[in-house]
Amino acid sequence: MRSIYNTTRVLFALGLLFSLGQCDKTPEVTEVIPYNETNLDQNGGNWKTYVLANGSEIPVAAPEAAGSAAYLTELTDLKAKMAAATSDQKAIAQFWGANGVLRWQEIVRSLCAQYNAAPKAKDDGTYSSPDPTKPLELPRFPFANPPYASRAMALLSVAQYDAMVATWHYKFQYNRLAPYKNDSSIQPLIPTNDLPSYPSEDAVIAAASREVLKFLFPGEKEFLNAKAEEHKNSRLWAGANVQSDLSAGDSLGRIVANRIIAYAKADRMGQANNQAGVAALRADATTRGFTTQWTSRDLPARPPMLPFFGNVKTWNFDDATKVSLRPPPPPAVGTPAFETAIQELRNMAKTRTAEQWHIAAYWADGTGTPTPPGHWNKKAADLIYAAQYNEIRTARAMALVTTAMEDAGISCWDTKYFYLYPRPSEVDKSVTTSTGIPNFPAYTSGHSTFSGAGAEVLAYLFPASKAEVEAMANEASDSRIYGCIHYRFDSEVGLSVGKAVGGYAVQRGKIDGSE
Amino acid sequence: MRIKYLQNYFLLFTLCLGSINLSAQSPNDAIMMPRKNLCTLVQYTHSAWDTYWEGPNRRTNANLGTVTTQNVMLMFNYGITSRLNVMAAIPYVWTKTSASYLSPQDGVQDLSIFAKYQLLEKSVLGGKFKIQATGGLSTPVTDYVPDFQPLSIGSGANTASARAILNFTHQTGLYTTIQGGHTWRSNITVDRESFLLHDILYYGNEVPVPNVFDASVRLGYIKPKFQAEIWTDYFTGLSGDDIRYNDAPFPTNKMSANSVGAYAKYYFGRLGIQASYNQVYAGRNAGKSTTISGGISYFFHVGKKPAVN
Secondary structure, eight states: OHHHHHHHHHHHHHHHHHHTTOSSOOOOOOOOOOOOOOOOOGGGGGSOOSSSSOTTSSOOOOOOOTTSHHHHHHHHHHHHHHHHOOHHHHHHHHHHHSOHHHHHHHHHHHHHHHTOOOOOBOTTSOBOOOOTTSTTSSSOSOOOOHHHHHHHHHHHHHHHHHHHHHHHHHHHHHOOOOHHHHOTTOOOSSOOOSOOOSSOHHHHHHHHHHHHHHHHOGGGHHHHHHHHHHHHHHHHHHTOOOHHHHHHHHHHHHHHHHHHHHHHHTSSGGGTTOGGGHHHHHHHHHHTTOOSOOOOOSSSOOOOSOTTGGGSOOSSSOHHHHHHHSOOOOOOTTSHHHHHHHHHHHHHHHHOOHHHHHHHHHTTOOTTSOHHHHHHHHHHHHHHHHHTOOHHHHHHHHHHHHHHHHHHHHHHHHHHHHHOOOOHHHHOTTOOBSSOOOSSOOSSOHHHHHHHHHHHHHHHHOGGGHHHHHHHHHHHHHHHHHTTSSOHHHHHHHHHHHHHHHHHHHHHHHTSSOO | OOOHHHHHHGGGGOOOGGGOSOOSOOSGGGSOOOTTEEEEEEEEEEEEESEEEETTEEEEOTTTOOEEEEEEEEEEEEEEETTEEEEEEEEEEEEEESSOOBOOEEEEOEEEEEEEEEEEEEEETTEEEEEEEEEEEEEEOSOOOSSSTTTOSSOOOOEEEEEEEEEEEETTSEEEEEEEEEEEEOOEEOSOSEEEETTEEEESSEEOOOOEEEEEEEEEEEOSSEEEEEEEEEEEESSOBOOOTTOOOOTTBOOEEEEEEEEEEEEETTEEEEEEEEEEEEEESSBOOEEEEEEEEEEEEOSSSOOOO
16 A cells, blocks of 8 residues: 555656646746836827828817816816726736837737638638628628738727827816826826826826727627727726826727728728629739739638739838839749749758748748738837837837838739739649648738848837848748748849838838937 | 557648547557567558538638548557556648649658556456556647648647547457547747737738647457457537638637548568558538548567567
């Protein structure tokens, strides 16, 4: 019996040792901490907007004076709310205190990842399609593929940015001091600054983000309403805004969002999935001499992803510029230049090294991820946190990055469906891949175009990180060759067009009044 | 050669949908290797499925066709004493699909080592009742890609396991075995910036792999030269999420499967030949795989006296 006891004890010890710290299989999350915003960007209200005419276009009524009975009542209410705040509510105040703009960017990346799932084939060989009127039925609406995600992130960021410009305009017009400046008995839970508090930038961001994301992800209305409510209330629990700061902010954010949604309804995304037009696209490409055309590698053949996304309205340049950015044709299939390119992939498929596997996988950013635009969105957010930007400067940086990203997607999709160039594995089945073959033509590489644009804008915003982001873009571009889903010329040309696209956002940044 | 459970056991460590059907079990484990005896086994296994469960939903996938996993495994079992055996196994695994463009995978997978201890042996009811316990560890020995489902050759996790085995063998040769085990699996590092678990996006490349519980019931007949048995087996992940809608499996998925199988072995002196068959009939986030295997074993005696089975 003793040996049973001993053995059992050893086995239990072994098991315990191994399971220590991993009984709970929930990954740890590193939280960002609220920081002190030193630069207030007092002239932010004059910065150049995207969709609004300017920061003063939407009227915001003047607040009650600091000495007014109404305001004093608000301060009393605020102190009561702070005193009643639970530990959970205090934690929520910290969470939203660490840059509300970026919190909503986290939400859009997360939604894109969740909704990034390709519809299933039906028994009759056709594909089910997401239904915007039943967004939660499978396949959920929307299918947040890379073009969709790039547009979602751009619309959110433009709404946040235009709303922040308007907010800054009224903050410095009315100059209402923060509650803790008006009443020294208020000890806020988050770092303080000299920014005027009316209207509340957090309430504006919450409302603008909530409304735009409800438009883009109609199945998430309850979730988004709850998040926005939490964000707004966090300012009361933190002691950072009185109720009228929040109410004015909510109203302003909502109005700006409606303007962005009106823009989105007219940006031609509604026609981007016009499958009936594909035959004409193919005929046009044939007329141009591109006879070996891409066809879907999915079984059964899947309708091409957003064949008219290339027609969607760009942010930082016009349609004529888009056409001028379209690169020259790729080498015709069968020519020596083509043979060189495909031979590289034949070899790659056979001899892919561990390092090439790692790189191809890391940048794959396929279904279930926030897509390549999300990957660059996260990089931008990390750089912004490190630089401790305030909300308006954060919103500007995110708008520059994300509009460049959508422009890159539009530009690339225009090229893809102009040439309808086949994937390597279509031409030679021995070219096996380390990642799924995307359901659209090869030339040029979308990852490369997105990454070129992202790196170009981030290098402008964060010169100290130029070498790093350019190396990232090069690696992302190469990853598609390692994965054998792109020819080298797809990646190289895509990267170079991406940089040019990003250059237009940089030009805008240089004249938007923020420098 | 009495270590069949080990050869099955390693399959738990592969997350490949095709490789999960045989989990830890074996009546014969209840019979220990005699002291100073070494048994070696070389075994080939072929497992394939074209139907799988995406979450609870059974489906096929024209983009995969049939997913096939093969392996050749080398195993050793040594009797330190008649009550304490140590074992080791290492497989070479090949995976492929019939329809996709995805690169086939192959390579040396995980090294497993086990110790088995006989806690009790008692003569009762015209036979013998035995209780044994095993503890095991495994670790990947090559840099294979664990996040390339369903073609990854293994889970990439380090594991530790604990297992209890109850056996009753009647003097006629009829026997029954009930066994159950728990496997702890470490987090793994994948080549991703972020990943979804339960539809929540996490940033980082350290992914939790569910721990596993498995159990089986076996009925068989054993004589010095011959053995045959049938079994039913169940295993399940103890945490984790479902395969996402129309997506590839991911290491966080909670897999489970029920299977039935049969096994036979014949000895020619020190040489043994064996074959087995296993069929998954129900599951979740798992392949409905059919598995066959065949192997050759050989006994050595390390020391003075020749091995007697």
